[in-house]
Amino acid sequence: MSLELQIQKALAEAFKATFDLDMEQEKLVLQPTRKEFVGTHTFVTFPYGKLTQKNPQQTAELLGHYLKDSHSLIADFQVVKGFLNLSLKPSAWVSWLAQRTVGEWQKLPLRGEKAMIEYSSPNTNKPLHLGHLRNNFLGFAVAQILEAAGFEVCKANLINDRGIHICKSMVAYRQFGNGETPEQSGKKGDHLIGDYYVKFNEVYKSQIQTLIAEGNTEKEAEQNAPIMQEAREMLLAWEAGDAQVVALWKKLNSWVYEGFEKTYKDIGVSFDTYYYESETYLLGKEIVEEGLKKGVFFRKEEGSVWADLKAEKLDEKLLLRGDGTSVYMTQDMGTADLKYKDFPMQHSIYVVGNEQDYHFKVLKVLMQKMGRAYADGIFHLSYGMVELPEGKMKSREGTVVDADELLAEMIQIAKNRTEELGKIENFSVQEAEQLYRQLALGALKYYLLRVEPKKKMLFNPEDSIDFQGNSGVYLQYTHAKISAILRKAERDNIAYDAEAYAAVSEFEASESELFYLLSQYENTLREAADSYSPAVMANYMYELARAYGKMYADLPIFPESDAAKKAMRIALSAHTGEVLRAVARLLGIEMPEQM
């Protein structure tokens, strides 16, 4: 049983014994004691005045006395107004640490539930940019977190490989490409195709201007620009299965996939299954028919099919055009069923930007109306855009922060900083290269993950990404320092097992703080899983590293004369390292042993 639970149980007993009140122990929530007061766990008694017939302060006093007198866990208490601050006995912490270090603590018990996480889901007409990185890191981290929290997880990538966007690149390539290939040009396939997408838009723009100059309205110009018409025709040809168009499409897409795979590998994300829009875009019509039969949807006179969601304040939603063709929502309904068929899940998570909030609200309501088993478990993990100081990134105009380029720059910065500091002279070239990558990716991932997903975030290329302070590098540095401590303990043959530190009977403040934070791993993981928020883990990891940094600076380890204390500090260091590594793994961040 966790310390938290033991305290809650004790509190329930205290309520019973002192006030003859039966409290549900889960509701007796504890919060961390603020560091200006003594203690680790705080119970707030303001809400219980009516029940106990005492004022909050008296309530806290009475509960505190009971706990101190009757519970082996509680060393002391202190009351400030309605706050009951509890201090646990060092022996309790010490045995907690002893148990912890032998047990399996990284994962919560299995829940017997499945969760599918769809993320990344790129369009195949351009390379990944900074916004995609946020998506990829979020999706991967949430998958890891849910798995650690006891879910069976499936990571899915739904590739948007068809549609007008890829036709634009195809048209531009056909006109201007001269058969260029990734091999000859030395470009990654996704970049090559992305360049043609930009090219398309340049030509499109100039054609619009010409047409406007010839007296067309802007709308007409946009409609009639020859290159756009060509793209539309190509889309129709693709849908008709035109052999040449399909062959071109396959070739260009295969180049893009190679490029994506390289990037995915570089940034350390992976998938368990792939869906291709070209294979799913026709799905969903049967669901519309089913909905019509059930009377959930209705047909307008012209033949189009709609769902009336006015009761849900979502207005009316088109599901099938008058000519019987699908819209985006139609295929998403079909894909939702397909996913469930492949992986019958209780939770279906979509990592998609917040501009689609409405879409996913509607999707969920529609599937609920259709009575789908998985419908209540649909969750749109909506995240805010990554903006530049001058505003939104626009692929069309090529004003994006490219993922591959950014990573390369980060690696270069990591290299420069590391060389300045000169701490890895013993490294081989390969080891050094690996370290630069770890630092660069760690900085990038932590930077993007520490912000609450739904908030938009600003990226300023001028400032780059932090390598100091509240940064991924700080966490890695803490881990590297810990590793050095452990190497030294090993070398000097200093034991730090449970027996070696069992005798410790008092703590310094920074040790208590560290113990407390280490004990919060499960709670934090549960909270992160419940809210699908890697930011919760990221912030926890930073707090933990900071607490360790403080202890490291305040207290000597090897010069400590009390052998038990020395052993305990090493054991604390070791476990802090383990927790940091465990959390970092959830976020996809690697922790170096030396830096």
Next chain:
RNA sequence: GUCCUCGUAGUUCAACGGAUAGAACAACAGUUUCCUAAACUGUAGAUGCAGGUUCGAUUCCUGCCGGGGGCACCA
């Protein structure tokens, strides 16, 4: 027009309805005979505005102001 979302130090981010709103960067001032100074310590600095609910509101509700996004037989 309507719906959703965000608004916290100069800047970028924190804070299950709880104590004197935490960090980091930037600024200023300190700390290496001692385990990695990519660190540690200190100083200064913030809840958009107006109401309401509550013992208690950055957090919940209403209105306003400001930023972002959505809503069309587009994807």
